[in-house]
Amino acid sequence: MNKSVFLGALTVAGLAAGAAAAGTLDDVKARGKLNCGVTTGLIGFAAPDANGEWQGFDVDLCRAIAAGVLNDPNAIEFVPTTGKTRFTALASGEIDVLARNTTWTFSRDVDLKFEFAGVNYYDGQGFMVPKSLGVSSAKELDGATVCIQTGTTTELNLADFFRKNNISYEPVPVETNAEGQQQYLAGACDTYTTDASGLAATRAAFEVPSDHIILPEIVSKEPLGPLVRHGDNEWGDVIRWTLNALIAAEELGVTSANAADMSTAGSNPEVNRLLGSEGNLGEMLGLSADWAKNAIMARGNYAEIFEKNIGENTPVGLARGLNAQWTDGGLLYSPPFR
Amino acid sequence: MTTLTDPPQQGSFRLSMLLSDTRYRSYTFQAIALFVLIVAFAYLGRNLIQNLADAGLNISFGFLGESSGYDINQTLIPYNSQSSNLQAAWVGVINTLLVAFLGCIMATIFGVTAGVLRLSNNWIVSKLMAMYVEMFRNVPVLIWILIIMTIMTAVMPSPRAFKGDDATASMLFGSFAFTNRGIYIPAPIWGPGSMVVVLTFVASVIGVFAYRSYAKKLLFATGRLLPVGWPSLVILFVPTLLMFFIMGRPIGADLPVLGGFNFKGGLQIGAPLIALWFALSIYTGAFIAENVRAGIQAVSKGQTEAAAALGLRPRRIMNLVILPQALRVIIPPLISQYLNLTKNSSLAIAVGYADITATLGGITLNQTGRAIECVLLLMLFYLIISLSISGIMNIYNNSVKLKER
Numbered sequence: 001m002n003k004s005v006f007l008g009a010l011t012v013a014g015l016a017a018g019a020a021a022a023g024t025l026d027d028v029k030a031r032g033k034l035n036c037g038v039t040t041g042l043i044g045f046a047a048p049d050a051n052g053e054w055q056g057f058d059v060d061l062c063r064a065i066a067a068g069v070l071n072d073p074n075a076i077e078f079v080p081t082t083g084k085t086r087f088t089a090l091a092s093g094e095i096d097v098l099a100r101n102t103t104w105t106f107s108r109d110v111d112l113k114f115e116f117a118g119v120n121y122y123d124g125q126g127f128m129v130p131k132s133l134g135v136s137s138a139k140e141l142d143g144a145t146v147c148i149q150t151g152t153t154t155e156l157n158l159a160d161f162f163r164k165n166n167i168s169y170e171p172v173p174v175e176t177n178a179e180g181q182q183q184y185l186a187g188a189c190d191t192y193t194t195d196a197s198g199l200a201a202t203r204a205a206f207e208v209p210s211d212h213i214i215l216p217e218i219v220s221k222e223p224l225g226p227l228v229r230h231g232d233n234e235w236g237d238v239i240r241w242t243l244n245a246l247i248a249a250e251e252l253g254v255t256s257a258n259a260a261d262m263s264t265a266g267s268n269p270e271v272n273r274l275l276g277s278e279g280n281l282g283e284m285l286g287l288s289a290d291w292a293k294n295a296i297m298a299r300g301n302y303a304e305i306f307e308k309n310i311g312e313n314t315p316v317g318l319a320r321g322l323n324a325q326w327t328d329g330g331l332l333y334s335p336p337f338r
Numbered sequence: 339m340t341t342l343t344d345p346p347q348q349g350s351f352r353l354s355m356l357l358s359d360t361r362y363r364s365y366t367f368q369a370i371a372l373f374v375l376i377v378a379f380a381y382l383g384r385n386l387i388q389n390l391a392d393a394g395l396n397i398s399f400g401f402l403g404e405s406s407g408y409d410i411n412q413t414l415i416p417y418n419s420q421s422s423n424l425q426a427a428w429v430g431v432i433n434t435l436l437v438a439f440l441g442c443i444m445a446t447i448f449g450v451t452a453g454v455l456r457l458s459n460n461w462i463v464s465k466l467m468a469m470y471v472e473m474f475r476n477v478p479v480l481i482w483i484l485i486i487m488t489i490m491t492a493v494m495p496s497p498r499a500f501k502g503d504d505a506t507a508s509m510l511f512g513s514f515a516f517t518n519r520g521i522y523i524p525a526p527i528w529g530p531g532s533m534v535v536v537l538t539f540v541a542s543v544i545g546v547f548a549y550r551s552y553a554k555k556l557l558f559a560t561g562r563l564l565p566v567g568w569p570s571l572v573i574l575f576v577p578t579l580l581m582f583f584i585m586g587r588p589i590g591a592d593l594p595v596l597g598g599f600n601f602k603g604g605l606q607i608g609a610p611l612i613a614l615w616f617a618l619s620i621y622t623g624a625f626i627a628e629n630v631r632a633g634i635q636a637v638s639k640g641q642t643e644a645a646a647a648l649g650l651r652p653r654r655i656m657n658l659v660i661l662p663q664a665l666r667v668i669i670p671p672l673i674s675q676y677l678n679l680t681k682n683s684s685l686a687i688a689v690g691y692a693d694i695t696a697t698l699g700g701i702t703l704n705q706t707g708r709a710i711e712c713v714l715l716l717m718l719f720y721l722i723i724s725l726s727i728s729g730i731m732n733i734y735n736n737s738v739k740l741k742e743r
Contacts, residue, residue: 084704091393112707113394133498133599143598145519150687150696151704156407159419170600171409172519173690173701182488187496188518188609190599231393 024096024228024235025069025286033075036062037095040080042177044201044309044316045101054078057309058099060299061120061226061243065097067298068242068291082175083151087112090229097239101195101224103153113230117239120225120302122322122331124218125154126196128203131211133190138217142167147180147189149173154194157220177202191215195222197310197318204315238285245292248274248334249301251325256300259293274337281337292337302332386710401706402427408701410692412608423702430697431719437615437693438680438723444619445679446672449626454656456631467627474624480685482621487613487689494518494609500596513593515601518609522594525605529588538581545573610691614683622679629671633664665738673731677724684720694719 028034038046038058046056054076063073079095090098091113101123102108104116127138127146135141138161148155150173162169172189174180181202184192192199196218203209226243228236249255252271254262263275272278275296276289283289299305306323310316324330356366390396402424409419414432417425456467474482495507497517509515515522553564582589594604637660645655686693687700695716703712 084700087704087707088709107707141599143600143602145600150690150701155701156419156705159407159409162409163419169409171411173411173687173692173696175687183491186491186518187498188491 024232034066035077035095037079037081037098039100043205060305061099063298064295065242068295073298099226104223114227115230115236116225116227118225118243119223123195123197123222125157125220127191127193127215128199129191138215144190145170147172147183147192161219201316242295244334246302247332249296250303256297259296401708427698430694434693437683440615441618441679442676445622448623452627453630471624471627479621483617486617490609491518520606520608522601522604524591524593527590527592531585531588535581539578542574546570610689613689614691625675633668636667637663669735
């Protein structure tokens with residue numbers, strides 16, 4: 001069996017299907033279900049829990065979108081994708097939106113004809129090593145064997161980093177995070193590299209997380225965000241503004257608990273416009289007036305989603321860092337709802 | 339059924355005969371089928387081009403010249419992350435050919451051994467071989483690849499275990515290291531004058547063949563039996579060893595030594611290569627064993643008995659009487675097993691082996707997004723390789739098959 005041939009055939013078939021049906025928003029409404037592409041399993045970002053329910057940071061974004069569009073946060077078909085299959089799945093129309101910690105790069109945006117709807121996590125590539133290795137900087141990794149997820153931007157950053165520092169390494173390509181974890185723990189590679197958030201999430205799943213450290217070097221910029229197919233601007237707007245609604249909700253103090261109250265008793269005009277009690281922003285998007293309220297009430301605003309899945313009180317234990325609101329010195333900045 | 343009632347009329351072809359006349363009917367239908375096929379492919383092709391154009395994409399192979407940007411762990415030709423995607427594809431091609439070549443040889447050895455032993459009169463041996471065949475034939479090869487890789491990474495020590503005073507692992511003879519990243523063996527260093535030694539060795543190999551054919555000729559001509567075993571060994575090794583010392587030991591060994599994170603120096607046979615090679619050959623070997631058994635059983639028992647009646651020993655019966663005849667039955671299915679092995683090598687990415695599917699069809703496809711182009715190239719490559727293998731094997735088949743005179 002040849003997987004790539006199969007994928008190629010899927011692309012061809014999918015491109016044929018994609019041209020026939022243009023409006024993804026209408027498709028999703030007609031189908032009554034959102035097809036959301038996620039990872040095959042990364043604790044904190046997207047992984048099925050003990051009951052088989054998908055949970056995580058990226059999953060909650062999908063739920064917010066489904067709640068906004070279909071008024072039902074559970075009307076989702078989750079499609080697990082690997083680093084290799086994700087773009088084909090999106091291009092072929094198998095999924096409506098890809099929320100799979102995917103880095104926004106020029107060539108993906110321009111050459112692969114996708115549209116990034118924004119950034120939901122500002123990340124950077126890091127290295128994890130066992131403490132016993134006695135390494136304190138990535139520059140000491142000369143000659144090391146490095147586990148790397150194939151088909152990712154980290155693969156290219158890795159080559160660049162080692163070339164820039166004029167040191168050598170031996171790559172061990174792996175397909176999924178789980179495989180990388182297994183190889184790393186077996187000592188088949190000295191270090192595992194991926195986005196720092198992914199490393200934290202992976203380490204959280206270890207038996208003794210404290211035996212492993214994440215090296216201080218962040219060797220790249222990895223803005224992760226949801227993406228859709230190029231050329232379907234209405235659908236792109238829905239995703240972009242759902243993400244912005246979650247971010248704006250945190251800034252304006254709207255949470256899943258008080259969204260219902262604030263939409264009726266609001267005196268802040270921007271909150272009213274966001275929650276649909278003033279103006280017709282929802283209508284402009286082709287959605288109901290209270291779409292943003294539904295989206296926020298699905299899993300909460302950005303801060304709630306962050307804290308619940310990957311925040312400091314979870315096993316993943318990530319600090320807000322760059323992902324704080326602009327008012328707190330972070331990079332999250334939603335354009336105004338007006 | 340009577341098909342021809344009237345005598346065919348000379349020179350009076352009517353259009354309706356295309357359907358009614360059995361002489362033309364089959365051509366008519368074949369032409370229609372061909373036409374439909376062409377139309378179908380043209381439709382699909384046009385559809386593809388149209389949809390690509392609508393999406394603002396095109397078919398272009400320009401990406402092959404751009405730098406690839408990624409590194410590969412096993413490169414038999416010069417390659418780094420600045421090399422082109424085409425060079426990365428070549429690296430993959432050579433890695434595929436390497437594992438296919440090694441796999442075919444090893445699978446043949448496994449298969450022939452198991453196939454012959456399965457017919458052994460020894461109950462335990464034949465049952466053990468039956469178990470091997472059934473076990474490996476009935477579990478998918480991908481599972482075997484993963485099992486062997488997992489066992490390798492989990493059971494073998496990591497290079498770290500060789501380090502320090504309380505090392506838990508040590509090198510075999512101080513020169514072989516078995517780690518979960520691969521096996522490190524000494525690599526030869528070719529000093530000045532080493533060419534002479536190599537040439538001597540090549541000459542010795544030719545000498546062995548010459549001696550053997552002389553011994554055979556002598557046997558057929560005069561009936562005198564010359565010893566073959568030990569003189570062959572002498573011819574093979576003594577001149578080379580003499581030359582080695584005469585030239586002042588020009589060939590040294592580059593021993594692997596533990597430095598930093600990994601063993602450095604020596605020759606590394608990576609764990610992915612070993613896992614893939616072993617899994618493919620042991621899996622395909624099980625199929626070949628069945629082919630061999632079928633081939634041997636196809637030779638009538640009378641042949642064995644006749645040979646035994648002539649006073650031949652059992653091993654001679656197998657080598658001189660049974661196997662030459664069995665080969666005619668064995669070779670054709672063997673070809674398809676070789677093809678299977680080569681195509682199954684595309685599962686390499688499961689263990690991170692950089693074959694053509696992993697480089698061109700994996701990383702390059704992903705980083706450039708040129709799915710259709712990459713897949714077309716992949717199909718072309720596997721087609722060429724498969725046709726070449728079956729071409730070569732067919733030539734061999736023709737040389738051993740029954741000559742009809």
